[in-house]
Amino acid sequence: MSEASGLSPYELLGGEAVLRQLVDRFYDIMASDPRAAGIQAMHAADTTLIRQKLFEFLSGWLGGPELFIQKYGHPRLRARHLPFAIGEEERDQWLICMYQAMAEIPMEEGLRSHLEEAFFRTADFMRNQE
Ligand code: HEM
Numbered sequence: 001m002s003e004a005s006g007l008s009p010y011e012l013l014g015g016e017a018v019l020r021q022l023v024d025r026f027y028d029i030m031a032s033d034p035r036a037a038g039i040q041a042m043h044a045a046d047t048t049l050i051r052q053k054l055f056e057f058l059s060g061w062l063g064g065p066e067l068f069i070q071k072y073g074h075p076r077l078r079a080r081h082l083p084f085a086i087g088e089e090e091r092d093q094w095l096i097c098m099y100q101a102m103a104e105i106p107m108e109e110g111l112r113s114h115l116e117e118a119f120f121r122t123a124d125f126m127r128n129q130e
Helices: 009-013 015-032 034-040 048-061 067-072 077-081 088-103 109-125
Strands: none
Touching: 009 015, 009 109, 015 034, 015 048, 015 088, 034 088, 048 067, 077 109, 088 109
16 A cells, blocks of 8 residues: 555554544444454453554554554564454454444545455454364
8 A cells, every 4th residue: 555655554544533433433333243242252341441452553553653562562463362262253253343344434445455455364363263
């Protein structure tokens, strides 16, 4: 993305305000869509902290400010997910929520498909079960 336009995906998406909206919708959808009940049950009932953490992580992941690394150091994202059993089903539940949250935000189709693929790869990398 950044090669073509000179802008990062973070900037193309709309910066901090739109990223916060994406993360908030992601957890709202996870809490309300019965298809995501499996991964919803893995999360703490109070999502205040995880909303902030996912926002901070995605900020850097999208080429914006490295907020998560500044606070917590290297993300070690796969290691942080090892306490949770994640197979294809859990990966797909996560992606249902993220793709739905993305669908509610206007963006260029090129950015949309780039982000969908990048989220798929990252979620697939989190799998730790057959
Ligand atoms: C593949 C399916 C996934 C499942 C089932 C899953 C589940 C979880 C759970 C249960 C937590 C702990 C939440 C809590 O403390 O209440 C967590 C933390 C987190 N997840 Fe995921 N996750 C998945 C994929 C992803 C992906 C793709 C990303 C990033 C693009 C991500 C980013 C994070 C971050 C940044 C944290 C906070 C880590 C920490 O500091 O503790 N997760 N995840």
